[in-house]
Amino acid sequence: MEIESPPTDKPFDKSEGERRGILIINTGDGKGKSTAAFGLALRAHGRGKAVKIYQFMKVPSARFGEHRMFEKIGIPIEGLGDGFSWKSQDLEHSAQLARDGWQRAKDTIMGGEQFLVVLDEITYPLIYGWLPLDDVLHTIADRPSHVHLCLTGRRCPPEIIALADTVTEMTMIKHAFSAGIPAQRGIED
Numbered sequence: 001m002e003i004e005s006p007p008t009d010k011p012f013d014k015s016e017g018e019r020r021g022i023l024i025i026n027t028g029d030g031k032g033k034s035t036a037a038f039g040l041a042l043r044a045h046g047r048g049k050a051v052k053i054y055q056f057m058k059v060p061s062a063r064f065g066e067h068r069m070f071e072k073i074g075i076p077i078e079g080l081g082d083g084f085s086w087k088s089q090d091l092e093h094s095a096q097l098a099r100d101g102w103q104r105a106k107d108t109i110m111g112g113e114q115f116l117v118v119l120d121e122i123t124y125p126l127i128y129g130w131l132p133l134d135d136v137l138h139t140i141a142d143r144p145s146h147v148h149l150c151l152t153g154r155r156c157p158p159e160i161i162a163l164a165d166t167v168t169e170m171t172m173i174k175h176a177f178s179a180g181i182p183a184q185r186g187i188e189d
Helices: 035-044 065-073 091-111 123-127 133-142 158-163
Strands: 024-028 051-055 077-080 116-120 148-152 165-171
Touching: 024 065, 024 133, 024 158, 035 051, 035 065, 035 116, 035 148, 051 091, 065 077, 091 116, 091 133, 123 148
Parallel strands: 024 148, 024 165, 051 077, 051 116, 116 148
Antiparallel strands: none
């Protein structure tokens, strides 16, 4: 490690641009995409803003740690799927759940009542061909100007990245699972 001096000059000027809803993408193979989106949701909720979270791969009855906490504090979170594809009993049913879920999420986005809408793991139904990319792109572009969106998942389509205001790619350097350590409740759920 190299020691450095803390900056003493402000490294940027105040932005003079318009305040508007921004599109945030958390993608990549590293851990933390959903976790970062949930932190953003907490930040907005803490400021009294309306937030809605849709999880495209989680089942509606999911009771992971985020579901338990968001329920307690009043952030609506909705599972739209039936689990990851390798757990599916019927991939066409999984695809239909994604399409139905997208319609609910799209209606919420276009309704304009939410400050932030999180579309957790939406990249999977997109890259599996379960959702029409053009419809997602048009919804992002045509949404009410004050609605912020945060999309998560691996391999985000480049067409969505091109529209984004902020893109973070999580890079896996090391993961406990690779060392044979199973998923830990409260860390990976």
